[in-house]
Every structure is written in structure tokens, then in C-alpha cells.
Amino acid sequence: MGRGQHDPLKDFLVDLFSSEKTTGQPGKSEKPAVGKYSAMAPLIVIATAFAFYVPRLVELTGQAPESQGAIAAASIHGYLWLLLLATPALIAFDVVRFISHRHRVRLDAHVRQATRHLPVKVTVGFPPGISALRSATIKLPRGAIIRPKEMDEFTSAVRVSVNRRSGKWTHMVTHQAHHDQIVVTRKHVEPDTRSDRHRVLERVLVGGPLKDAAVTVDSYDDDGSETGYKITYSQSMSSGVHGFQSKIDEALTSLAGTHESGRTWATQWFPSEGFLLMMLRAPLPTRVDHPLELVDENLRHLPYATAASDLTMFWDISTKSNKPHCLIVGPTGGGKTSVIRTLLTEAARRGIPFLGVDPKMIELDGLEGYPGCAAIVYDAVRSAMLVRALHCEMMARNHYVHVKKIEPSELPFLITVLDEFFILSGKWQRLAKTGDDETREMLKELDPLGAWADLAVLARSAGIRLLLGVQRPDASLFGGASGNARDNFGTRISLGNLSQDGAMMLWGDSQVGREIDTSVPGRGVALGNDGSPVDAQMWWTPNVDPHPNKWNQLSDSEKAIINGLRPQVEPQIAFYSKELRQFVESERSMATTARERGYAPEPTQLGEDHTDQAVPAAAVDDDVDAIPAHSVTEGMTILVPGEDGTEHEATVFAVTVIRNKDTADVTETTITVGGTGRVKNHVTYGPHEVVFLPEPDEVLESV
Structure with missing residues (x-):
């Protein structure tokens, strides 16, 4: 040492x-x-022992009781107690x-x-x-x-x-x-009464990115469980940066875990005051009927859902909005149609007209004749004509603004719904290949995909808003050659669970929208007012179709919702182009005729004579599920065109996808299917072409 x-x-x-x-x-x-x-102590112990044993010592020595020694011993023994x-x-x-x-x-x-x-x-x-x-x-x-x-x-x-x-x-x-x-x-030292969650938060914040962080309990519930924390810190340059706050939020909510009540955590920052609040999110309701009162007094805000803490989600269609168009992604039965009905009925009660395209003929048919509805188109060729007429309307509106020197915000709004867009675009592509000469020439001239891409990019300043409904997201359809159209769909809604690629394409995060409770109808994810995705419960709007077959199926409360939402004054559409006006007039005339002369064959059974039931051509519909060609995988069964123009089922042996080296966008897809004998057929598709499935199939969303 x-x-x-x-x-x-x-x-x-x-x-x-x-x-x-x-x-x-x-x-x-x-x-x-x-x-x-x-x-x-040893001295008194010895003295006590001596006083205790002194009589015995006297006896051992044989001294007489009257002797001086015996008397002295008795005196000492008297102090024993x-x-x-x-x-x-x-x-x-x-x-x-x-x-x-x-x-x-x-x-x-x-x-x-x-x-x-x-x-x-x-x-x-x-x-x-x-x-x-x-x-x-x-x-x-x-x-x-x-x-x-x-x-x-x-x-x-x-x-x-x-x-x-x-x-x-x-x-x-x-x-x-x-x-x-x-x-x-x-x-x-006061006993440590902190909860395990409180101790974990304090332990990880010590020496963390937040300087001098301290955690205190801000609120309790009735059972004494901690429901809120206040985290103070020393202010710094990074504490006011949104990206820094997002990382802290993600770490804190992950460490805190799910509360005993089943709710999750949300944070609210106050960087100017040097603290943040970490509070429980209010539980989402399992059902929200479409409110009859105007939840948002701003007539350019179309509400459609309720998020945590009773926050109302809305689609901002104003001219100054940075999210002018709306994209709804959801599988069949996920509530997509109800959300569309919610947005359109809210638009009608605010004096905003709309028109739509429904290639499946069953989603939007109830809105036909609703106040503010200009037309609902079901035919693929007529849909292409509508998209081109809307393009002409957009150009006419821009010309009007240029000549009259007015502000674009003074133009009246018009909402256009394109539901089941994959099926619609697939029909256009099929007709462009297998239709008669007149149809192919018409679609080539109309160029509906090109017109729709222009609308998505340029229609904002013309007062035209697009509401797009798809079953699965696909980046190639909304980006790349389509003019980065998806960037204009700032309002996004997803229903049901997305795949990892679909979540990344729609939300920019591979985990968002992947754990939705699908047992709750209308549960999904919506883009929050601050630009971040949040869980939300979509409002329930019943089918507004007044036909007795539909109306009689509704409950009294659902009928009350429809009657309460119906506007007293029908919104009128203002036409700036003759093309759109002529199209709407002709479509309404055709719809009236179809309702008067509409025919559908009655069902028959085996053995019954049904030769007298002629099926009109308009009643034949071959709608099937459509997916982008580059989303096809090996082993799937698809419909491929034959030499005679008809389509037949074929099994996919291989898929080759060619992408742009700079943008990673799909430029060409080659699908190899089985032919006769050992011969394999190769079918090449363009960047935005789709293939049809004989029945719905599960595929991954592509990015």
C-alpha cells in the first residue's frame, strides 16, 4: 500500500x-x-455478582453470623437490588x-x-x-x-x-x-410513492436529449391512477423543432405503454414556456351518427369523422387549402361509401353541388336525384366523356378568371366523385383495346387518364375538387407520369388495415394504419388538421336513396338523419363551359329515360323456361376486380385477352417490372402466362395499365 x-x-x-x-x-x-x-459496565457487573455471592462466601469460610465479616457481607448483600x-x-x-x-x-x-x-x-x-x-x-x-x-x-x-x-x-x-x-x-426520506411508469419516464429522461428534464404527475382519475404528466425542461434550439418533438413523442408514448384503461398517450408541447404535457387520449367512440347541426360553421370545411378528444376531422376545400382534393382508401365493406355520403351531404347542405362516377353501379346510385347532385354516371365511356368535360370546365373557369380579373376564390365550388377508380381506369384500358372502332377512337381522343391527371394538378384554382375512392393505394397511379397527382390529395382517409407498403405510400410511415380495430365499423385513420395521421371514427350516414326498397330498410333514427341533412334549397351548379353543361343535360335526360324504361330480368331456377326474358345490352355488366399490372404476383389467376378479342383465365408464371432508375416509377410490366403445351405467352402492360381478376384477390399495395 x-x-x-x-x-x-x-x-x-x-x-x-x-x-x-x-x-x-x-x-x-x-x-x-x-x-x-x-x-x-464490567465494574458494576462484578460488584453485582459479588453482592449476590457474598452470603455463600461467608458460609464457605465458616464465619459466625455475629462476626464482623458476616455483618459486612450482609450489608453488601443488602445493596443487591x-x-x-x-x-x-x-x-x-x-x-x-x-x-x-x-x-x-x-x-x-x-x-x-x-x-x-x-x-x-x-x-x-x-x-x-x-x-x-x-x-x-x-x-x-x-x-x-x-x-x-x-x-x-x-x-x-x-x-x-x-x-x-x-x-x-x-x-x-x-x-x-x-x-x-x-x-x-x-x-x-419520504417513501417513494411514484408509479412504475413515473419512475421509467424519469429514469430515461435523465441525461436524455431534453436538458434538465423533470417529471411530475399532472392529473389522476377517480381510481387514483395517473392520467397525465408534466415534463419541464431547459429550453434549447432543438426543443422548438417539430422533428425533434416528434421523436420525443414517439419515445415517451412507447415507454409509457398502454394505460390500464386501454387508452394511449398524446403529448402537447409548450416550447415557449419550457414544458410539455403527456395526457391520455380520450377513447374513440364506436359509432358516431352524422350530426344534424353544423359542427363546423366554416362552410368550406366538410366534417366527416371524430378523432380522439372529440376532435372533429374535416376536408378543407377552400381555395387557400393545402389539401384541396380527398383520397379515400378502403376495402369493400370498410365504410368507404358511407364516408363519401357524409362528405357529399355536408357539401349539399353548404350549397356546394357535386357529380360522380360509379362504375360498380351500386355505391352512389342512391345519391342520384339528391339535392345538389348534378349527375351520377355509371357507363365507362360516359365517364370518360365526363372527365374530359370537367377538363374543359376547368379551362373555361381559368379563362374567365383571366378575362374578368377576379380572384379564383370567387368561383363557385364543384365536387367530383370518382369511386372505384381502379375499376374505372381498367374499363377505359379494356375498351381502348377490345372495343369497337368507334369506341377506341373516342377513348383515344378523350384521353381520360391524361385529363384526370391535369384535373388533379390544376383544378384547385378553378374551384373543382376531386373525391377519389380506391380499394388499395397505388403510387404509380397518383405519381410519376400522372404529374405527381397524389401530392394534391392532401386530405387522405384509410379504412381497414393497410399493408406495410400501403401505409408507407399513403402516410409516409410503414406502421400507421396497420393495427386498426376492424371489428368497429367506420374505424380508420385520417390526416389530422396539423398534418399528422390520427385514428378516427368515421361518421355514419345512411343510404339516402328514397326508393321504397331502400327506404323501408332504414330505422326511424336513420330516416331522421336523412331528413335532417336534406337541404331545403337545392344547390345549383354554375357552368362555365358548354361541354359540361351539355353533358349534364344529356346525362340527366338519359337517367330519366332509364328510370322510366329500366329493365332487369327476374331470377330463374333450374328447369324454368326463361327464353322470353331478353336481357338488354345495358343490363350486362362484367365488373370484376382490377389491380395495377405491376402488383400481380406469381401464381395468381388473371384475365388475359385472346386472339379473338375475348378474355380467358390464365395462371401467372413470372412478372417482370421495369422501373425508372431516377424516380423508381414503373415504366413497363411484362407478365408471363401459360399457353398451349410448353409455350409461354408474354403480355406487356404500360405504367398505369391494370389487369382484371376473375374474382377478388389479396395483393400487396405497391409504392
Whole structure:
């Protein structure tokens, strides 16, 4: 052991049994601050034992009772009870003295080792405390200097050595330099009543990215469970950055876990005041009927859902909106049609007309004839004509703004619904290949996909808003060659669970929208007002079709919703182009004729004569599920065109997708299917072409 090092055990033994302390210099010594311990109890114990046995000693010596020795022994024995009472008291006093001496020896050793000073006097308060020292005063030499580091070492040594068996106390050490002394006191430690969640949050925040972070409980529920925390921190440049806050939010909510009530956590930042609140999200309702009152007084906000904390989600269609168009993604039966009905009925009651395309003929048919509905188109060719007419309307509106020198915000709004867009675009592509000459030439001239891409990018300033419904997201359809159209669909809604790729395409996060409780109808994810996706419960809007077959299926409460939403004054559409006006007029005329002369064959059974039931051409519909060509996988069964123009089922053997090296957009897809014998057929599709399935199939969304 080096000269500068000390052995605490050796020091303790020397202090206990030695009455002198060396100064560290040969031949010199000083009076010790702690003297030698001398017990007094053994003397009284010997005296008590002698008083107890003195009569026996007299008997053994054979002395007569009248002798002086016997009388003296009897006198000593008479003090026996007094000695018996004094013995335990003196033993206890010796024990207290020993404990006090032990504390004094330890303190003396710690002072000498930590500060290199020899204490003048060490005084321990009475009683000294059995498990933890109660108080002590250490007198130092006059003018003694103690450095902060030495004081910290002494404090740590004291807290460890004089409080070994009790966690109820903590010791405070103060250097009173003006009195040349060190004072040690103890303070009761309050029991740790923090919850496990509270302790975890404090532990991870210590030394974390938030400077000087401290966690306090902000609120409790009726059962005493913690429902909110306030986290204070020292302000910095990064604490006001949204990206930094998002990372902290994600870490905190993950560490806090799900609350006992089943709810999750949300944070609210106050960077200018140096704190954030971490509160429980209000539970989402399992059903929200479409409210009859105007929830949002802004007539350019179309509400459609309720998020956590009763937050109303809305589609902002105003001219200044950064999310002018709306995209709804949801599987069949997921509630997509109800959301569309909610948005359109809200638009109608705010005086905004709409028109739509329904290639499946069953989703939007109930809106035909509803106040504010200009037309609902079902035919694929007529849908292409509508898209081109809307393009002409957009150009006419822009020309009107240019000539009249008015603000675009003065133009009236018009909402256009394109439901089941994959099926619609697939029909256009099929007709462009297999239709008659007149149809192919018409679709080539109309170019509906190109017109729709222009609308998605340019229609905002013309007051035209697009509401697009698809069963699965697909990046190639809304980006790349389509003019990055998906970036204009700032309002996005997803129903049901997305795949990892679909979540990344729609929300920019591979985990959002993947754990939706599909047992609750209308549960999904919507783009929040602050630009971040949030879980939401979509409003329920019944089918507004007044036909008895539909109306009689509704409950009284659902009928009350429909009657309460119906506007008293029908919104009127203002036409700026003759193309759209002529199309709507002709479509309404055709719809009236179809309702008057509409025909559908009655169902038959095997063995019945059904030769007299002629099926009109308009009644034949071959709608099937359509998916992008690059989403096809090996082993799937698809419909491929044959040499005679008809389509037949074929099994996919291989899929080759070619992408642009710079943008990663799909440029071409080649699908290999089985032919006759060992011959394989190769079918090539363009970047936005779709293939048809003989029946719905599960595929991954592509990005």
C-alpha cells in the first residue's frame, strides 16, 4: 500500500484502542480528537455478582453470623437490588457510548482521509442513533481549508458509512467555514410513492436529449391512477423543432405503454414556456351518427369523422387549402361509401353541388336525384366523356378568371366523385383495346387518364375538387407520369388495415394504419388538421336513396338523419363551359329515360323456361376486380385477352417490372402466362395499365 493511501480498518482499530494519533511526521503526535473507549459496565457487573455471592462466601469460610465479616457481607448483600437495577442502565449507557464512539471514530477517519485535516473534536448528538447517525459536529483546526472535491468525497463516505441498515434517512453535510467546523444532520426520506411508469419516464429522461428534464404527475382519475404528466425542461434550439418533438413523442408514448384503461398517450408541447404535457387520449367512440347541426360553421370545411378528444376531422376545400382534393382508401365493406355520403351531404347542405362516377353501379346510385347532385354516371365511356368535360370546365373557369380579373376564390365550388377508380381506369384500358372502332377512337381522343391527371394538378384554382375512392393505394397511379397527382390529395382517409407498403405510400410511415380495430365499423385513420395521421371514427350516414326498397330498410333514427341533412334549397351548379353543361343535360335526360324504361330480368331456377326474358345490352355488366399490372404476383389467376378479342383465365408464371432508375416509377410490366403445351405467352402492360381478376384477390399495395 502506498504512502498516500489509508486502510480504513486499520484506522478504525487504531482509533478504538489507541489514545494517540500521529501527525504523519516521525516523532510527533497530537492529542486525539476521539479518546480511547473505556467501558464502565464490567465494574458494576462484578460488584453485582459479588453482592449476590457474598452470603455463600461467608458460609464457605465458616464465619459466625455475629462476626464482623458476616455483618459486612450482609450489608453488601443488602445493596443487591439497587445494583441489579443499576446494571442494565449502565450496560445500556455503555452501548450508547460505544455507538457514539464508533460514529466519532468513523467521522474522524473520514475527515482525515478526505480532507487531510486532523479534527480537533468530534461531537455526536445524544442519542446517537442506532441504524443512522442523528447528528454530529466536527471541529476543525483554525483556518482549515476544504476543497469542493474533498467535501464531496467526505459527504459520500458519511452517507455510506453512518447509514448502512436504514433507507429511511439521508444525511446532509455542511461546512461552516466561519466556525471551522463540519455539521452532519439527518433528514427523513419520504417513501417513494411514484408509479412504475413515473419512475421509467424519469429514469430515461435523465441525461436524455431534453436538458434538465423533470417529471411530475399532472392529473389522476377517480381510481387514483395517473392520467397525465408534466415534463419541464431547459429550453434549447432543438426543443422548438417539430422533428425533434416528434421523436420525443414517439419515445415517451412507447415507454409509457398502454394505460390500464386501454387508452394511449398524446403529448402537447409548450416550447415557449419550457414544458410539455403527456395526457391520455380520450377513447374513440364506436359509432358516431352524422350530426344534424353544423359542427363546423366554416362552410368550406366538410366534417366527416371524430378523432380522439372529440376532435372533429374535416376536408378543407377552400381555395387557400393545402389539401384541396380527398383520397379515400378502403376495402369493400370498410365504410368507404358511407364516408363519401357524409362528405357529399355536408357539401349539399353548404350549397356546394357535386357529380360522380360509379362504375360498380351500386355505391352512389342512391345519391342520384339528391339535392345538389348534378349527375351520377355509371357507363365507362360516359365517364370518360365526363372527365374530359370537367377538363374543359376547368379551362373555361381559368379563362374567365383571366378575362374578368377576379380572384379564383370567387368561383363557385364543384365536387367530383370518382369511386372505384381502379375499376374505372381498367374499363377505359379494356375498351381502348377490345372495343369497337368507334369506341377506341373516342377513348383515344378523350384521353381520360391524361385529363384526370391535369384535373388533379390544376383544378384547385378553378374551384373543382376531386373525391377519389380506391380499394388499395397505388403510387404509380397518383405519381410519376400522372404529374405527381397524389401530392394534391392532401386530405387522405384509410379504412381497414393497410399493408406495410400501403401505409408507407399513403402516410409516409410503414406502421400507421396497420393495427386498426376492424371489428368497429367506420374505424380508420385520417390526416389530422396539423398534418399528422390520427385514428378516427368515421361518421355514419345512411343510404339516402328514397326508393321504397331502400327506404323501408332504414330505422326511424336513420330516416331522421336523412331528413335532417336534406337541404331545403337545392344547390345549383354554375357552368362555365358548354361541354359540361351539355353533358349534364344529356346525362340527366338519359337517367330519366332509364328510370322510366329500366329493365332487369327476374331470377330463374333450374328447369324454368326463361327464353322470353331478353336481357338488354345495358343490363350486362362484367365488373370484376382490377389491380395495377405491376402488383400481380406469381401464381395468381388473371384475365388475359385472346386472339379473338375475348378474355380467358390464365395462371401467372413470372412478372417482370421495369422501373425508372431516377424516380423508381414503373415504366413497363411484362407478365408471363401459360399457353398451349410448353409455350409461354408474354403480355406487356404500360405504367398505369391494370389487369382484371376473375374474382377478388389479396395483393400487396405497391409504392
